[in-house]
Amino acid sequence: xxxxxxxxxxxxxxxxxxxxxxxxxxxxxxxxxxxxxxxxxxxxxxxxxxxxxxxxxxxxxxxxxxxxxxxxxxxxxxxxxxxxxxxxxxxxxxxxxxxxxxxxxxxxxxxxxxxxxxxxxx
Amino acid sequence: xxxxxxxxxxxxxxxxxxxxxxxxxxxxxxxxxxxxxxxxxxxxxxxxxxxxxxxxxxxxxxxxxxxxxxxxxxxxxxxxxxxxxxxxxxxxxxxxxxxxxxxxxxxxxxxxxxxxxxxxxxxxxxxxxxxxxxxxxxxxxxxxxxxxxxxxxxxxxxxxxxxxxxxxxxxxxxxxxxxxxxxxxxxxxxxxxxxxxxxxxxxxxxxxxxxxxxxxxxxxxxxxxxxxxxxxxxxxxxxxxxxxxxxxxxxxxxxxxxxxxxxxxxxxxxxxxxxxxxxxxxxxxxxxxxxxxxxxxxxxxxxxxxxxxxxxxxxxxxxxxxxxxxxxxxxxxxxxxxxxxxxxxxxxxxxxxx
Numbered sequence: 001x002x003x004x005x006x007x008x009x010x011x012x013x014x015x016x017x018x019x020x021x022x023x024x025x026x027x028x029x030x031x032x033x034x035x036x037x038x039x040x041x042x043x044x045x046x047x048x049x050x051x052x053x054x055x056x057x058x059x060x061x062x063x064x065x066x067x068x069x070x071x072x073x074x075x076x077x078x079x080x081x082x083x084x085x086x087x088x089x090x091x092x093x094x095x096x097x098x099x100x101x102x103x104x105x106x107x108x109x110x111x112x113x114x115x116x117x118x119x120x121x122x
Numbered sequence: 123x124x125x126x127x128x129x130x131x132x133x134x135x136x137x138x139x140x141x142x143x144x145x146x147x148x149x150x151x152x153x154x155x156x157x158x159x160x161x162x163x164x165x166x167x168x169x170x171x172x173x174x175x176x177x178x179x180x181x182x183x184x185x186x187x188x189x190x191x192x193x194x195x196x197x198x199x200x201x202x203x204x205x206x207x208x209x210x211x212x213x214x215x216x217x218x219x220x221x222x223x224x225x226x227x228x229x230x231x232x233x234x235x236x237x238x239x240x241x242x243x244x245x246x247x248x249x250x251x252x253x254x255x256x257x258x259x260x261x262x263x264x265x266x267x268x269x270x271x272x273x274x275x276x277x278x279x280x281x282x283x284x285x286x287x288x289x290x291x292x293x294x295x296x297x298x299x300x301x302x303x304x305x306x307x308x309x310x311x312x313x314x315x316x317x318x319x320x321x322x323x324x325x326x327x328x329x330x331x332x333x334x335x336x337x338x339x340x341x342x343x344x345x346x347x348x349x350x351x352x353x354x355x356x357x358x359x360x361x362x363x364x365x366x367x368x369x370x371x372x373x374x375x376x377x378x379x380x381x382x383x384x385x386x387x388x389x390x391x392x393x394x395x396x397x398x399x400x401x402x403x404x405x406x407x408x409x410x411x412x413x414x415x416x417x418x419x420x421x422x423x424x425x426x427x428x429x430x431x432x433x434x435x436x437x438x439x440x441x442x443x444x445x446x447x448x449x450x451x452x453x454x455x456x457x458x459x460x461x462x463x464x465x466x467x468x469x470x471x472x473x474x475x476x
Contacts, residue, residue, distance in 0.1 A: 017149030
């Protein structure tokens, strides 16, 4: 009896020339990077159907790629670290918003952390 | 509530205009700007002087031509700053991008740059765009989703950059220029992707002047900026249009890097340098709070082998009955004929802007 290995997928930021840093895609939860795929399709992750929609749509700069199952935990750790950095940065941004940053921009960045649960697998 | 967005792509093989859509750069930036304006620049043809028995009542004009202009205000972020420099200074020549190697690749401060960092360097008089006759141009798409209004601007060329470093609020860029074409378009259905807030902008607190005139007085403020000699051209081409057909360098204009520097005390060394036309090596560097990798921070800087104080400002002091009398000087980067007037550098994680 053979075990059919499940294919794992992830979403990668496909914004031309983007540096390998954490990016927020407006109205989507979580962080996206051009160098680290965001695993999708499992519990706590974006659904595969949603990921396929983002990949196929011309509106989003996201690409669905096959990923190595053994690297999923590593990817989660990197992206969760980015989320924590964003969480730390938001209070300063809100404070600065009194004179500077548009509130709508802060809302877009904070939506990225509010609607995503930590995805680190234990 | 959705914030507006600005998407920038460089035009690579042609200057865009009403009928020409050039190949656009792979590099795409959704700039985290604070303010933007677009002016289509319509010009009316006035017919009030015509003998039309209108009984001295103004008659209806009509739009004869357009002269688009634009302006952007933004904080200086590491990736977007590089893109704005690539847009203003071009990448076809006098631009190099070098990946750090942990040993031989260094920045203007002679710091070794590790792998995963990239040194982007532009040399005055900078580069051209589609051809040597044209500056680098870009296509802009501005979306105002809450208002349902979307603009596209083609052939956008930078004519002015002002970089200021106030005590608070971060290093700020104000960039403005001209364009060949601007139009309102239907929703292009773009979803912006922006770097996370954890990538911080450059701050005045990271700014330093490692090189300036010897024995200069304490610096209180520093600003720099560029004026680029670009002009919109209305040619009579194969297609009739109310818009300019291309953007070219002006026949005799020069790209000027200049600025101002505020001094806490008026000082004989500064005053004598102004009066004598003394040139001096100068370097301004700004280091970010954010790490790229390891212990290497994002940074940008300008190095001017020959800098000179120019007339203007209040260099001789606003003299009052006060404990301290300061002054301010205007300065400009110049060439001695043997070397460039300025090196402009950004150290970040972006692979290339070319």
